[in-house]
Amino acid sequence: MNVADLLASSRHCVVFTGAGISAESGIPTFRGPGGLWERHKPEELATPEAFARDPALVWRWYKWRQEVIYNARPNPGHYAIAELEAMGMVRGVITQNVDGLHQRAGSRLVVELHGSIWRARCVKCGSVYILDKPVEEVPPLCRKCGGLLRPDVVWFGEPLPQEAWRAAVELASASDVLLVVGTSGVVYPAAYIPRIAKEAGARVVEINVEPSAITPIADVFIQGRAGEVLPRLVEEVKRRLRTRQALTP
Numbered sequence: 001m002n003v004a005d006l007l008a009s010s011r012h013c014v015v016f017t018g019a020g021i022s023a024e025s026g027i028p029t030f031r032g033p034g035g036l037w038e039r040h041k042p043e044e045l046a047t048p049e050a051f052a053r054d055p056a057l058v059w060r061w062y063k064w065r066q067e068v069i070y071n072a073r074p075n076p077g078h079y080a081i082a083e084l085e086a087m088g089m090v091r092g093v094i095t096q097n098v099d100g101l102h103q104r105a106g107s108r109l110v111v112e113l114h115g116s117i118w119r120a121r122c123v124k125c126g127s128v129y130i131l132d133k134p135v136e137e138v139p140p141l142c143r144k145c146g147g148l149l150r151p152d153v154v155w156f157g158e159p160l161p162q163e164a165w166r167a168a169v170e171l172a173s174a175s176d177v178l179l180v181v182g183t184s185g186v187v188y189p190a191a192y193i194p195r196i197a198k199e200a201g202a203r204v205v206e207i208n209v210e211p212s213a214i215t216p217i218a219d220v221f222i223q224g225r226a227g228e229v230l231p232r233l234v235e236e237v238k239r240r241l242r243t244r245q246a247l248t249p
């Protein structure tokens with residue numbers, strides 16, 4: 001099955017991304033060699049219990065990650081996805097990432113399943129703060145009530161934002177092609193998205209440097225770096241469309 005042909009004739013392609021799409025921007029993934037969990041145990045940092053125990057420790061980790069992301073730029077993989085959306089080929093992106101790089105690359109419809117590192121939320125009064133740079137004080141406090149702020153992300157044991165989950169399921173269920181990029185596919189409920197798309201009749205195309213938990217249900221697995229494979233794919237799709245235009249009477 002040729003993926004460029006599949007995309008060029010798709011009417012509702014949706015992209016589902018994980019940390020691997022941002023790896024070539026210099027942002028560490030979670031699992032595997034060099035991943036974030038190699039140095040920090042998830043239960044020590046990405047749980048509500050860890051935050052309750054030591055908010056300053058958790059915030060120091062998030063401040064460090066905010067600094068890495070702040071100094072990073074979207075890579076050719078992010079730009080290729082945005083271009084496919086601008087061409088009318090991609091309906092939207094469902095991402096597990098909290099880094100905001102899809103939006104910075106120009107993607108317009110981005111569903112963030114695990115929140116955003118660029119928002120903080122007061123645990124006492126619920127006020128939400130949009131951040132345009134890394135936090136300064138750690139842990140930061142609410143300007144309205146003095147309560148503790150927390151990163152507005154989804155930790156283990158927490159439910160996903162209802163509206164984001166609803167939008168993601170809607171996009172995936174209506175997709176005819178689901179492009180899965182750079183995720184290990186082990187974190188639920190996000191990892192249900194490829195299954196939801198598949199059951200609704202979509203072809204699942206996966207791009208990853210190595211097989212993942214999604215690979216067994218993928219119709220096509222492209223082994224390679226997202227920042228190299230995706231721009232190549234966009235060029236091939238453009239070529240198909242040009243040929244098609246030239247053949248149209």
Ligand code: BJW
Nearest residue numbers: 018019020029030031096156157158182183184187188226
């Ligand atoms: C490249 C590349 C390149 C590298 N090019 N590719 C069902 C079954 C089993 C367990 C559960 C279940 N349902 C729930 C659970 C429990 C739990 C869970 O899933 N646990 C599993 C780990 C076992 N899930 C939860 O707790 C979720 N909540 C929940 O279910 O709530 C229920 C509830 C309902 C009602 C009331 C109360 C509760 C929440 C999950 C939250 C996950 N949060 C994190 C942190 C977010 C904030 C932050 O960033 O700090 O999300 S954990 C982390 O994992 C992060 C990621 O979004 C997520 C997924 O990781 P991802 O993106 O796949 O990254 P990696 O590193 O794993 O993989 C990178 C991939 O890229 C690799 O495959 C590489 O090969 C590849 N790659 N370079 C292409 N250049």
